[in-house]
Amino acid sequence: MPAPSSRAQRLALRSLQLGALLVAIAALRYKLFDLDRFFVPKELALHATAALVAAARLAWPAVRRRTPDGWHAEGGHARLTLVDAALGLYLLLSVVSALFAQNPWLGARATALSLSGAALFWGARALARAGHGRTVLAAVGVAITVGAATSLLQAYGVESAYFSLNRAPGGTFGNRNFVAHLAAIGTPLLVGLSLRARSRRHAALAALATGALATVLVLSRSRGAWLAAAASAVPLLVGVWRARQLPGVRPKLGRVLLIALALAGGATAALKIPNTLEWKSDSPYLDSVKGVVDYRGGSGRGRLKQYANSARMALDDPLLGVGPGNWATRYPRFAPAGDPSLTPDGTTANPWPSSDWVAILSERGLPAFLAFAAAIAGLAWWAHRAAWRAADADRALTGGVFGAMLAATVVVGAFDAVLLLAAPAFFAWTALGALAIESGAVDDAARPVPWPAFARRGAWALLGLVGLLAFGRAAGQAGAMALFSTGRTTAIGRAGELDPGSYRIRLRQAELAARRGRCPEVRRHAGAAADLLPAAPAPRRLLAACGGRRRAAAD
Numbered sequence: 193m194p195a196p197s198s199r200a201q202r203l204a205l206r207s208l209q210l211g212a213l214l215v216a217i218a219a220l221r222y223k224l225f226d227l228d229r230f231f232v233p234k235e236l237a238l239h240a241t242a243a244l245v246a247a248a249r250l251a252w253p254a255v256r257r258r259t260p261d262g263w264h265a266e267g268g269h270a271r272l273t274l275v276d277a278a279l280g281l282y283l284l285l286s287v288v289s290a291l292f293a294q295n296p297w298l299g300a301r302a303t304a305l306s307l308s309g310a311a312l313f314w315g316a317r318a319l320a321r322a323g324h325g326r327t328v329l330a331a332v333g334v335a336i337t338v339g340a341a342t343s344l345l346q347a348y349g350v351e352s353a354y355f356s357l358n359r360a361p362g363g364t365f366g367n368r369n370f371v372a373h374l375a376a377i378g379t380p381l382l383v384g385l386s387l388r389a390r391s392r393r394h395a396a397l398a399a400l401a402t403g404a405l406a407t408v409l410v411l412s413r414s415r416g417a418w419l420a421a422a423a424s425a426v427p428l429l430v431g432v433w434r435a436r437q438l439p440g441v442r443p444k445l446g447r448v449l450l451i452a453l454a455l456a457g458g459a460t461a462a463l464k465i466p467n468t469l470e471w472k473s474d475s476p477y478l479d480s481v482k483g484v485v486d487y488r489g490g491s492g493r494g495r496l497k498q499y500a501n502s503a504r505m506a507l508d509d510p511l512l513g514v515g516p517g518n519w520a521t522r523y524p525r526f527a528p529a530g531d532p533s534l535t536p537d538g539t540t541a542n543p544w545p546s547s548d549w550v551a552i553l554s555e556r557g558l559p560a561f562l563a564f565a566a567a568i569a570g571l572a573w574w575a576h577r578a579a580w581r582a583a584d585a586d587r588a589l590t591g592g593v594f595g596a597m598l599a600a601t602v603v604v605g606a607f608d609a610v611l612l613l614a615a616p617a618f619f620a621w622t623a624l625g626a627l628a629i630e631s632g633a634v635d636d637a638a639r640p641v642p643w644p645a646f647a648r649r650g651a652w653a654l655l656g657l658v659g660l661l662a663f664g665r666a667a668g669q670a671g672a673m674a675l676f677s678t679g680r681t682t683a684i685g686r687a688g689e690l691d692p693g694s695y696r697i698r699l700r701q702a703e704l705a706a707r708r709g710r711c712p713e714v715r716r717h718a719g720a721a722a723d724l725l726p727a728a729p730a731p732r733r734l735l736a737a738c739g740g741r742r743r744a745a746a747d
Contacts (some may be wrong), residue, residue, distance in 0.1 A: 293515020431592010
């Protein structure tokens with residue numbers, strides 16, 4: 193029986209539904225910004241959704257809880273848990289770390305993304321408690337499917353200025369690994385949606401979407417995503433098995449077989465249907481299978497070196513790290529010559545390390561790392577309890593889906609940036625929040641604590657303000673990319689005003705000033721660029737030509 197919906201609840205729900213679709217498809221055409229043209233529009237959608245959910249939560253009626261007799265107010269106490277405390281501590285430490293970051297623009301951007309992700313986690317929990325959990329989960333499942341569809345369109349010949357030719361088929365995510373991570377995270381969710389569907393049509397549609405994700409997983413050749421899919425199968429199968437033993441609406445065997453058929457069909461289609469992907473190997477998929485656990489060569493060996501050097505970074509500043517989002521500004525100081533994570537000019541090839549966990553440890557410090565690990569461990573305990581101690585079939589199944597999504601998120605996050613990026617952060621935190629309530633895990637774990645209404649409202653107001661400010665910042669970045677891409681000097685100057693934290697734009701401003709012999713402007717813009725990315729040699733060369741100096745990052 194659904195809970196009565198207020199206008200605030202409907203606003204939060206519609207915001208999540210629309211935001212999920214926008215995160216899946218948003219991309220820009222400005223190819224000079226190969227990563228940010230995908231990241232920035234998705235961050236716009238993430239922050240806008242978080243701000244709207246927070247605003248709606250401020251106008252929310254009294255907290256309501258479902259009981260056998262209907263929906264009843266719980267009184268003045270919010271239902272807080274140790275998971276909430278650990279997550280809140282992690283966010284607080286991230287904010288403190290950002291205050292001391294070398295590049296404050298990157299620090300603010302990364303911290304805002306974490307705060308907006310947390311807002312969606314708590315907002316999805318509130319919506320699920322209000323009886324909208326299935327709707328929230330369906331919105332995430334549909335959005336992930338739509339995102340995966342853009343990858344399939346690119347793989348089978350559709351060309352678009354909103355796709356990237358590098359690391360195809362990434363679709364509107366710009367990189368095949370990114371869309372593969374979402375497919376791995378979304379597969380157990382869609383399996384759960386199919387098994388829990390109230391109609392055969394919805395069950396069949398969810399199964400078909402599961403097959404599409406299987407196709408994307410195979411085509412991507414993402415070994416991290418393959419490992420995540422394998423890891424997620426264990427808790428998912430436990431949930432299905434437990435649900436078959438308990439009273440209530442049990443998963444039907446026919447639906448289980450339909451999902452298995454869809455997964456097999458999707459994988460077979462990826463192998464047999466000709467595509468436009470230009471792999472260098474004659475047996476690309478077999479080569480990727482052989483290299484799943486290869487740590488002696490290729491990207492596996494490079495990751496181990498990167499992890500070791502990043503650990504040295506963490507030891508250099510164990511309390512606060514180098515600052516959220518600032519891994520690239522400091523890594524060259526700890527990496528030897530020839531490090532595979534560095535480009536020939538001595539800067540990093542990517543703006544983040546190849547692991548959420550390594551990024552959190554090196555960027556935010558050991559205390560923040562432990563707080564985040566405690567929050568993830570708490571979620572894992574919730575999922576375990578839900579699957580093994582559930583009194584009915586639906587909660588056991590949902591607990592299995594909960595554990596499977598969490599396992600997939602943790603595993604892909606061990607091999608690449610996942611929760612550091614807007615799209616996977618949106619989908620993972622939203623789905624995990626809803627599943628925590630749908631599985632009954634929070635009801636068993638939470639204890640009402642003194643949490644005055646004014647403090648609760650203040651926290652939501654702060655999250656909403658952060659989302660609003662971050663939305664404005666991302667809008668400025670998008671506008672700056674549009675202006676910069678025109679190539680006009682005046683437009684580039686305006687772009688620098690909109691996005692003063694862009695290394696690319698500040699360097700270009702310095703280069704234009706150098707051509708005109710305007711050394712004061714060169715020193716201003718090249719100095720700013722050198723502060724933003726200390727290891728980059730180009731700003732130092734411009735400063736030297738104008739009589740300025742900038743200490744090398746390796747000194």
